[in-house]
Amino acid sequence: MSDYLEAWDRRLRSAGFRITPQRQLVLEAVTHLQHATPEEILAEVQGTAAGVNLSTVYRTLEVLEQVGLVTHAHIGHGAPTYHVVDEIPHIHLVCSRCRAVESIEGTNFEKFANGLEKLNGFVVNISHVALHGLCKKCADDSQNVKEYVI
Amino acid sequence: MSDYLEAWDRRLRSAGFRITPQRQLVLEAVTHLQHATPEEILAEVQGTAAGVNLSTVYRTLEVLEQVGLVTHAHIGHGAPTYHVVDEIPHIHLVCSRCRAVESIEGTNFEKFANGLEKLNGFVVNISHVALHGLCKKCADDSQNVKEYVI
DNA sequence: GTATATGCAAAGGGTTTGCACGGTT
DNA sequence: AACCGTGCAAACCCTTTGCATATAC
Numbered sequence: 001m002s003d004y005l006e007a008w009d010r011r012l013r014s015a016g017f018r019i020t021p022q023r024q025l026v027l028e029a030v031t032h033l034q035h036a037t038p039e040e041i042l043a044e045v046q047g048t049a050a051g052v053n054l055s056t057v058y059r060t061l062e063v064l065e066q067v068g069l070v071t072h073a074h075i076g077h078g079a080p081t082y083h084v085v086d087e088i089p090h091i092h093l094v095c096s097r098c099r100a101v102e103s104i105e106g107t108n109f110e111k112f113a114n115g116l117e118k119l120n121g122f123v124v125n126i127s128h129v130a131l132h133g134l135c136k137k138c139a140d141d142s143q144n145v146k147e148y149v150i
Numbered sequence: 151m152s153d154y155l156e157a158w159d160r161r162l163r164s165a166g167f168r169i170t171p172q173r174q175l176v177l178e179a180v181t182h183l184q185h186a187t188p189e190e191i192l193a194e195v196q197g198t199a200a201g202v203n204l205s206t207v208y209r210t211l212e213v214l215e216q217v218g219l220v221t222h223a224h225i226g227h228g229a230p231t232y233h234v235v236d237e238i239p240h241i242h243l244v245c246s247r248c249r250a251v252e253s254i255e256g257t258n259f260e261k262f263a264n265g266l267e268k269l270n271g272f273v274v275n276i277s278h279v280a281l282h283g284l285c286k287k288c289a290d291d292s293q294n295v296k297e298y299v300i
Numbered sequence: 301g302t303a304t305a306t307g308c309a310a311a312g313g314g315t316t317t318g319c320a321c322g323g324t325t
Numbered sequence: 326a327a328c329c330g331t332g333c334a335a336a337c338c339c340t341t342t343g344c345a346t347a348t349a350c
Contacts (some may be wrong), residue, residue, distance in 0.1 A: 018324050018329060038314080053332050058315065060330095074224055077340095079314060093272045104270065112262040120254065121286025122243045128282045136271025168304060168349050188339085203307050208340065210305095227315095229339060306347070316337070323330075 011067045022052055026060040030070050030082050035101075037079035071127040075101050089126040095135035097142075102135065161217045172202055176210040180220050180232050185251070187229035221277040225251050239276040245285035247292075252285065 008027055009019050017023075022045075029044035030036060036044070042057045061082055064070045072080040075094045089106040106126045113124040134142065158177055159169050167173075172195075179194035180186060186194070192207045211232055214220045222230040225244045239256040256276045263274040284292065 016329095020324075020330065022331075051332075054314095055316075055333080056331055063330095093266075093270070093274075095272075096275065102270075102272070108262060108265060108269075112259065115258060119258075120243075120252075121289060122245075122252070122281075122283055123289045124243075124281045124283040125246065131272075131274045132278045133272055133274040139271060139273045166304095170305065170349075172306075201307075204339095205308080205341075206306055213305095302350090304347105304349075306345105308344090308346105310342085312339100312341070314337100314339085317335085319333090321331085321333105323328105325326105325328085 008069055011069055012063070015067045017063055017067065021049065022056050023060050023063065025049060025052070026057055027064055027069060027084075030061075030064070031084050035075075035081040035083050035103075037081055039079065041082065071125070073128050073130045075130045083127070085127060091126060092130040093135065094130055094132045095138055096132050097134060097138040100135055158219055161219055162213070165217045167213055167217070171199065172206050173210050173213065175199055175202070176207055177214055177219060177234075180211075180214070181234050185225075185231040185233050185253075187231055189229065191232065221275070223278050223280045225280045233277070235277060241276060242280040243285065244280055244282050245288055246282050247284060247288040250285055 008024075012019060012023065025045045025048055026041060029041045033040060033044055038054065038057050038061060041061070042052065042054050045052050045057065061070065061072070065072065065082075068085055070082050070084050072082045073092050074080050075092050076099070089110075090103045091106050091109050093102040093104060095101070106129075109126060109129065113126060117123055133139075158174075162169060162173065175195045175198055176191060179191045183190060183194055188204065188207050188211060191211070192202065192204050195202050195207065211220065211222070215222065215232075218235055220232050220234050222232045223242050224230045225242050226249070239260075240253045241256045241259050243252040243254060245251075256279075259276060259279065263276060267273055283289075
């Protein structure tokens, strides 16, 4: 098993951050919800500790992101969604028509990313990737429809 | 040469939209500025027609996007940037540390995207792609620094 | 003439910030 | 005891919306 979650407190401490109930709860919420917006995380956290504030959630997510425990991706046009950093990175496929979000294993993308790194020097943060387009179903539906999709 | 811009008025008309000075000016601004936020587009447009309103820019960009004349990508955490749809799609590389944005030819990415389509059926909108990570310079700088970058 | 597009102003969502208090180290 | 983290409220940025007027067709 990975040491990502086991070492969460050490991760924070070694970066000079303190351990607080809020930070623990936010990390647990992100872990449990899988992909969640700050608001959703707040709701989850408030199930346990009603007094926690939205701004604390934002500040906490920033800290957890800095120490590498969570990442976020922009899957809608609205709020970003946060998820824990895991061993097998995944990428997000967001359908512009039906708004469905798929997570797929990042392996093939990683190959592209490695090529890019060799060629260009740019190192992609794979967990942050959200690709927009049409899911299979919506792409099939639009076979005969001339339309431009965002 | 492409018929993208030559046919701009026909594009609009055939989709049932009207031709207005505002729509022409916004399209020209996007073309000229290459990558610009709605605010920047407004500023450019107001150089010619001072009375144009921000909400018109938003509504116009939506229309131009619907008919396939422009697209947008989310390169910062702030406002999206719009650019004209061109023959050779490009993707955006956004450095999480120095915030620099590179545009690179989408050819290699297209290969990945084609594979994804065969495997999964998902059709990626290439122009919309913004990859976050570290540019060469920042990646080199952080070789010896243990740090997690968003 | 009729429907669409625009300008204006207000409201809305999401996020950040200043400050005083409370908690961790 | 010192400093960091939190709650609260206000401010901020970006975007959308309702409505009356103007304009393209």
